């Protein structure tokens with residue numbers, strides 16, 4: 001290190017004397033000797049000194065290398081012998097002081113071992129998110145995917161992220177998962193099976209996304225909130241809700257639906273369809289025309305306001321309801 005240090009000092013002195021008077025050769029050398037911040041290809045400050053296996057050890061101080069690479073048990077051992085020349089390029093890179101992270105093994109290797117959302121166990125996710133008991137809080141942390149969740153997760157909050165797609169395996173095996181809130185992401189598609197095998201799922205909140213279609217829903221669902229998406233009637237399978245025998249709250253306001261997506265299970269209490277493009281409904285959207293005596297005391301809250309539908313055109317559609325839907329009846 002002595003020669004480059006000397007050359008550097010010399011260049012500095014010459015520079016002080018005035019750059020204009022610096023000979024062309026000298027200025028070039030000074031540039032060579034000053035690696036710039038962020039330039040991973042910056043050469044070692046050796047000037048015209050040629051690296052070769054004989055003088056290499058004198059120029060690059062490896063005495064503290066082992067100390068730098070001591071990360072405990074987590075990382076594979078790096079043998080100093082692997083740095084021996086040839087080739088010339090790799091020892092130059094490895095022994096550079098920490099100017100850029102990519103040029104320094106001390107910077108890059110531990111990062112690879114750090115917990116991240118892509119890791120495959122509960123623990124790493126709980127360093128990215130906050131896990132409290134069976135709740136996992138991942139709000140507003142720029143997630144682009146559902147992180148791997150601890151098997152005992154019952155409540156997941158991953159609101160205000162950038163998740164765009166939900167894959168079939170994202171919730172696989174989470175038999176205790178009861179509550180999923182993915183409000184305000186950019187979810188535009190959900191694999192059909194993503195929620196299917198979740199026996200405990202009761203609350204599914206997907207408000208404020210870009211969904212045009214619904215996946216298959218698990219039979220135990222009670223509360224489904226898909227407000228503020230891009231749902232079209234073609235994106236909801238016929239009878240998609242009929243088999244959901246525990247469904248009580250269905251919030252589909254502020255979408256692009258063209259018709260009332262019934263029939264609905266008898267458990268339903270609240271149906272919000274305001275601010276869609278609904279122009280029509282089926283005779284049996286709410287009531288079974290074959291059973292004139294039946295009533296649906298539960299379904300008290302139907303909203304159809306903000307739709308281009310004339311509710312007066314469907315006089316036989318409401319006979320079983322305890323209360324008429326909110327909307328235009330003229």
Ligand SMILES: *[C@@H]1O[C@H](CO)[C@@H](O)[C@H](O)[C@H]1NC(C)=O
Nearest residue numbers: 309310311312313314329330
């Ligand atoms: C709505 O339908 C009823 C019954 O057919 C009709 O009398 C009324 O004029 C319609 N209103 C509008 C705004 O089309």
